[in-house]
Amino acid sequence: MIDNLLRIAFEIKDAKKLKKNRxxxxxxxxxxxxxxxxxxxxxxxxxxxxxxxxxxxxxxIEKDFSIEIFAENLDTPRQITESSAGNIFVGSRSGGxxxxxDTNKSIRIIAxxxxxxxxxxxxxxxLYFSEVNSIWKISNIDEVLxxxxxxxxxxxxxxxxxxxxxxxxxxxxxxxxxxxxxxxxAPCNICNPSLEEKYNFDKRYASIMRLNNGEWEYVARGxxxxxxxxxxxxxxxxxxxxxxxxxMGDDMPSCExxxxxxxxxxxxxxxxxSMDVLDPEYSKKIPDNHETFVDPILELGAHVAPTGLSxxxxxxxxxxxxxxxxxxxxxxxNRSRKVGYxxxxxxxxxxxxxxxxxxxxxxxxxxxxxxxxxxGRPASVFQKSDGSILISDDGxxxxxxxxxxxx
Numbered sequence: 001m002i003d004n005l006l007r008i009a010f011e012i013k014d015a016k017k018l019k020k021n022r023x024x025x026x027x028x029x030x031x032x033x034x035x036x037x038x039x040x041x042x043x044x045x046x047x048x049x050x051x052x053x054x055x056x057x058x059x060x061i062e063k064d065f066s067i068e069i070f071a072e073n074l075d076t077p078r079q080i081t082e083s084s085a086g087n088i089f090v091g092s093r094s095g096g097x098x099x100x101x102d103t104n105k106s107i108r109i110i111a112x113x114x115x116x117x118x119x120x121x122x123x124x125x126x127l128y129f130s131e132v133n134s135i136w137k138i139s140n141i142d143e144v145l146x147x148x149x150x151x152x153x154x155x156x157x158x159x160x161x162x163x164x165x166x167x168x169x170x171x172x173x174x175x176x177x178x179x180x181x182x183x184x185x186a187p188c189n190i191c192n193p194s195l196e197e198k199y200n201f202d203k204r205y206a207s208i209m210r211l212n213n214g215e216w217e218y219v220a221r222g223x224x225x226x227x228x229x230x231x232x233x234x235x236x237x238x239x240x241x242x243x244x245x246x247x248m249g250d251d252m253p254s255c256e257x258x259x260x261x262x263x264x265x266x267x268x269x270x271x272x273x274s275m276d277v278l279d280p281e282y283s284k285k286i287p288d289n290h291e292t293f294v295d296p297i298l299e300l301g302a303h304v305a306p307t308g309l310s311x312x313x314x315x316x317x318x319x320x321x322x323x324x325x326x327x328x329x330x331x332x333x334n335r336s337r338k339v340g341y342x343x344x345x346x347x348x349x350x351x352x353x354x355x356x357x358x359x360x361x362x363x364x365x366x367x368x369x370x371x372x373x374x375x376g377r378p379a380s381v382f383q384k385s386d387g388s389i390l391i392s393d394d395g396x397x398x399x400x401x402x403x404x405x406x407x
Contacts, residue, residue: 049395050375058375059363070390070401071101077392077399078118079171080382085142091118093394098129110152119172132168134159167225176236180211185225190245192270206269220260222267228308233323235352241306244273250335253277255304256296268293297354303332304340308380316387317404323348328378338372341365
């Protein structure tokens with residue numbers, strides 16, 4: 001019901017019609033004037049999530065693989081990373097914490113009181129994690145954890161990122177160049193922040209940047225809302241997902257998988273979406289001398305919401321999975337019939353050329369007699385040092401572990 005009212009509210013532009021549909025009008029006003037209320041509406045529009053045992057029974061995974069619960073009772077777990085000592089760190093979508101799962105599977109909070117602390121990455125012995133406008137670091141994290149049970153001291157890396165919470169969560173990662181990469185989402189469904197006073201004409205929105213000797217430089221622009229990204233193991237090219245805009249209908253525009261061949265390339269937002277969908281408003285404002293738009297290499301489907309992604313370069317899975325990109329599709333929130341809620345495998349050759357994609361794990365979305373039930377929401381995927389992969393689920397508050405059943 002809430003999903004339908006949300007759709008009606010955004011599609012009705014005539015004020016008189018909104019007055020007639022009082023419920024839709026109320027919701028639209030909530031969205032316009034209080035984004036936090038909008039988030040609550042979205043949260044409560046989902047089914048209550050199942051317990052982990054029920055989820056495992058419902059999941060269908062590629063033949064000869066198995067899936068188990070690695071950790072549970074987490075707080076909306078998102079990005080995952082691992083230290084050289086085997087400690088697993090995980091960010092939180094709404095809990096404001098960073099947690100560690102040690103090699104004995106004990107869970108401990110090591111940072112709290114944060115804002116949208118979704119991103120974590122490990123680099124040269126140090127743990128980095130994100131807030132909306134800040135990046136923090138805990139140096140020598142494994143040594144710190146082994147020496148004391150107290151909350152570790154965090155050191156500020158930067159706090160000059162935009163502070164908008166709409167698409168404000170930040171996955172983070174170090175590239176093959178040892179530089180820190182950070183995305184900055186558009187602070188809206190559709191807008192052009194670099195040309196709008198309300199966003200201070202800030203060109204950093206809708207981009208992926210990297211920190212180079214204390215200065216930010218552009219890797220990709222025209223990117224509405226990328227969450228996960230990773231580098232091809234052979235070519236070192238950066239691949240990233242992008243979430244398509246809303247309120248153009250159930251089936252358009254598609255979410256995307258993109259690759260950066262040349263730094264500072266422009267990927268279309270807000271003028272163009274997916275391969276060839278021109279924005280109904282902003283396509284009329286394309287400057288005459290605008291640079292060429294880079295098309296996605298793969299359309300993932302409208303509203304599937306790609307989040308985490310990770311290239312596989314381990315030895316635990318069969319050889320055909322080398323250079324395969326595993327992606328979590330977090331799932332739609334405003335579509336009349338839900339889509340996503342699965343993990344896909346996108347296969348590439350060693351030169352980074354796309355071969356094909358297929359479902360790898362499904363079952364978080366159940367349909368029965370016309371009814372839909374969401375059991376969980378896969379959010380991030382990470383290759384562990386032993387070659388298995390971990391998948392966070394910020395709906396069911398668990399992390400799964402996927403292994404191959406060797407003969």
